Amino acid sequence: MGTDTDLRVLRQDEWDKWYETLIRAFSGVPEAPEERELWNALTELDRSLGAWDGSECVGTAGAFSFRVTVPGGASVPAAGVTMVSVAGTHRRRGVLTAMMRRQLDDIRSLGEPLALLTASEPAIYGRFGYDAASFQRGAEIDTSRTTLSVPPGTDDVRLRYAAPEDVLDACEAVYAELVPRRPGMTARMPGWERVGVLDPESERDGASPLQCVVAERHGRVVGYARFRVKLGWEESGHNGTVVLQNLDALDPAADAALWRFLFGIDLTTTLVVRGRPVDEAWQYLVSDIRRCRPRTRDQLYVRLVDVGAALRARTYQAPVDVVFEVEDAFCPWNTGRWRLTGDAKGASCERTEDAADLALTVRELGAAYLGGVSLAALGAAGRVRELRQGALTEAAVGFGSTVAPWLSHGF
Template identity: 45%
Template sequence: MDSSEIQIRIGAADEWETIADLVGQAFHQPHDQAWRDAEGSVFEPERSLVAEDTGLVVGHAAAYTRELTVPGAVIPAAHVTQVGVAPTHRRRGLLTRMMRHQLGEIAAAGREAVAVLWASEGKIYPRFGYGLAAQHLHVDVMTREIRLADPAPGGTAPAGRLRLVQPDEVITDLAKVYEQQRPDRPGWSSRDDRWWRYVLADPESQRRGATALHGVLHETPDGPTGYALWRGVSRWDGNGPNGEVRVREVVAADPAAYVTLWRFLLTLDLARSATAGFLALDEPLQHLVDEPRRLGARISDGLWIRLVDLPRALAARRYATDVDVVIEVSDDLLAANTGRWRLTAGPDGATCTASTDPADVSATVLELGAAYLGGTSLAALGAAGRVRELTPGALAAASTAFGWHRLPQPAEVF
């Protein structure tokens, strides 16, 4: 049985509780009323797609209206989220219909040239042109087995001190530090006051046995230059205290603040381990410890990027080196992206226009989405047979240009 008889329509504000039921069931997560209220605070019904079968909500896909930092720029991006299908309606093509419908709406609206999401399963979204653009690092630190080095002498950052805070009471300070760093870190999303309150929401059902969210500010005479958010887990065994620190987020404006915050987190009393996810693959912590193996680092997928308006998306970001390349692109879902495109770009700007010249490189929209944040190498995709070089030397030049001086960081799940 297919889903052709099921209606897909725009959601309504008063349907949030029903949608929350569906999403909670689809993801097997306990969602108390505090969680529902937090998620509902950022819900955008006008960007919600509901699949309805004889009065029942059986599918859902939504998007948030936020900005995304990309190499050298901050651009509007559709933050795709809350995608799920009722277990009674699986394997009927409903997800495909919703995702195609959503892509068509984003393209038609013209506000956003790019869509971004976190994938519950990595095999789902490549079918719709999403490429893996940013991985993230997770660490399980044996805190008693490492020491942190001090920053190199001669720094110019003013001396600072740490102050414990209740996170939701210092949003202005947190936002100031975050906004100062956001333009330089691909993968970070904009946070207005509404989004800050969502990020700091602390439903008990989401704590997984840990404490409430704690915060610490790194303050200087010139104002805050860093912050950390974390939880604690109390554990004891036959050898005494064996607690865990769960690091949520560390943001710092300079090496002195960065080292001070991490030293604080990794030396808290009664804790013997610390975990942190959402770290960049170029996380400086890896170069501060005297025994990197004790970080217990592992890598997982993070942000998946879909280029909705390909020429506009490629022209919106900056490039590490000058490049002039004709790319032949295929896109099975958004035909306007299919064709040959001349990308003339560099550190100061870019243009991307239709071309009839012979192509230098060939790829699908998925591979260009994967390379878009500078975290996935076009050359690596070429070595995997996913990108074809048609002019000798063109792939190396394009791959270098698409890179960036900082790797993308998937800082939060949305």
């Protein structure tokens, strides 16, 4: 940065000006008061950085203290990088690089082996070592011409409407039980349960306030769906839309019961789905996947801050014993050779002088870390070099996951 710019940890009395800088960078449209209040409460001041030119805030960056599920089910400390922006008046002066440098140094000092983010512009973050590690599925389902074949037990699930606030604790219990089952999911930290029921009118786009249906079996909540309904009419009749916000269920029957309900809401012909797991079961229950217009896009970006600690923290679905030659220009403490030895029970990863089997950068390790991106595919793209025959296949199989990684909510 220029000598006239000061980078420092955020103070509470600076939050409003700091947040206004962020909002302006993302179009300048004001948020609803309840949204602003929630993000103020969730901001971790000691993990938030501001770049200041005199009294003006010209750059923002923050991090949330998360725990993320990795293959094998362990919950690993991770920094959720967030609220990153640079004022248009101060671009190309090194402000972003300075904030990323300070932030990754701080993450390392806290002993967090991973950094996570969702990228507004993916091209920005590759130079800082991040890469897409999970993907999400969206769909616009024609429910007037698509049906579901549901598994046994679906009819035993009882559904009932409930105010989202009234069943928040029960829904959070369902979510917490699911977190260890899927890589990429984050344990809900205090206050984050409010994000799922935030319902400003500005976010509804003409649809109803947030509605909720819970699925119960023997009096226990085993799933829930939060959604909005937007009615529509044409000369031939109704053509309303259901917009799904959240859906979590503990078993296939509860999951199918909730999807069947959403397909059958009166006066609607379309179900809009965003940000769902790429391997979600509804796709294999529908009568015509083409009528669902599925689409896929990038979601969670992962950066290994400590290569050894990160690779030790997860397990491997097949035995792996491989030496990586890692290049990390932005965090040079990761550069060098690392021997990874692991299986489904655990792993070790230590520095070594042994000959390398695979050569790659820290970005490829981040992409493959959660099991959603194949090292073999990265090898086919020329991003991983195989130095010992068979090493790429061995590592690719070991790094895989039987469940697709998925980030359940943004941050």
